[in-house]
Amino acid sequence: MGPRQEHFRMLALYNQWANARLYDAAGRIAPEALAEERGAFFGSLLGTLNHLLVTDRGWMARLEGESPRMRLDEMLHDDFSDLRAARVVQDQRLADYVHGLSEDRLAARLDYATSSGAPQSQPLHHVLAHLFNHQTHHRGQAHHLVGLVLGREATPVLDLLAYQRSTAAAAVEARQGTALPHDDGPPGRPPDDGPTGPGLAATRVQVAAMDGVMLADKEVPEPDSLGG
Template sequence: MSSLDHFRLMAPYNAWMNTKIYDTAERLTAEELARDRNAFFGSILGTLNHLVASDLIWFGRLAGHPPFAGRIDLAGLPQPTSVRFAVAEELSGLRPIRERIDRLVIGFVDGLSDADIAEALDYRRTDGTRQHKVLASVLSHIFNHQTHHRGQVTTLLTQAGVDVGVTDLLALIPDVD
């Protein structure tokens, strides 16, 4: 499987899993979602906010990179400057932003070429440090980051008494003949 094909598998998987996470989280009260559970970002809602803030930061960087300018529409979305930025105080406010980002990610990845993913991306970290990374590596990080923190959220949801169900990427991989 090429890197591009891998990203084209990961983008819909990412959206599918985010939908499952949000559907499951909606079974909890606002208080349960905001309860500090001693996780990296405190609560279930805090962790979900972190994922949205991080994606907005990353896609803001990508939108500012000349080859990708115009391919990424972030109009009307928050512009966090920190991965701890609270994008929304409640799940109901966060979900539509998450869904828009997921559609944006799928559309962006679907429009990429092998040459695009070999592009070097110049950006600054949130602490101002200049970085220079290949887009394929950045996309790998973005998808891995999502998986990492969604794993934390599924644990927190399970501890809160709700089950996300099947989370395996394998569920979206078709059988071969």
């Protein structure tokens, strides 16, 4: 596996992990609070999450050779459960696509049209870098809106380092047959002391080998920080 393949496969799996944690937290918010106007770029938390689904579907279509026109503020789903189900499907679809890419394909150019119809041509790895960066950008906005409603202590850690350290720990555990302590509490920041020790939260991760064999499927500790 080449370096770009490894990098973008990691980002696709991180994208699934972060969105799952964000939606777990957002699912604890009342429907009226989800839809409340909060001055965000796309208004509400529900609007922000819908925007991410709209754009991900648009980019997925471009990756598959189509260039649809789309309205960036379209509300695909007013119901959170429907939105969440669509998010899960979209994230898996993107992960499957990325895992099928070769180094040569990642380096090749992608021809597409913008939402206004303007023709564009870029290396595919540039397009994927934008797609995942765009996810992180607006997921950060959604993360902030979740925190406004639930409070900082109930807002999940979404750092890339948290995902990387968690999956690395799970892989080591699978190889060594050792058990790591974990906390069955909510997905946010834990108390100062607890089953995971100071400064650690727990998250469920799944680590699979390239042949599809599951190496680990359990909760492992992760860093409790905003930046590292």
